[in-house]
Amino acid sequence: MAVSTLQEAKYKLLQSKQFFQSDWDIASFAVFFIFIGMVGLLLILVLIRCCCCCCCDDDTVNTHARKEKKE
Numbered sequence: 171m172a173v174s175t176l177q178e179a180k181y182k183l184l185q186s187k188q189f190f191q192s193d194w195d196i197a198s199f200a201v202f203f204i205f206i207g208m209v210g211l212l213l214i215l216v217l218i219r220c221c222c223c224c225c226c227d228d229d230t231v232n233t234h235a236r237k238e239k240k241e
Contacts, residue, residue, distance in 0.1 A: 190196045 190199065
């Protein structure tokens with residue numbers, strides 16, 4: 171009997187089309203998507219760096235390390 175009441179509650183929520191019941195729901199939704207967006211942005215930056223560094227010459231990438239060895 172508890173399963174049917176749970177299903178009825180979910181059905182009523184979907185019928186009301188009011189997914190966010192409180193301010194906490196909205197805040198948690200926003201924080202979740204900001205987190206997902208930041209992870210996606212970091213992945214894109216890593217992919218760009220990997221693709222661009224593979225094409226570059228080694229002379230331009232490690233100039234600082236080579237200067238320290240010469241001194």
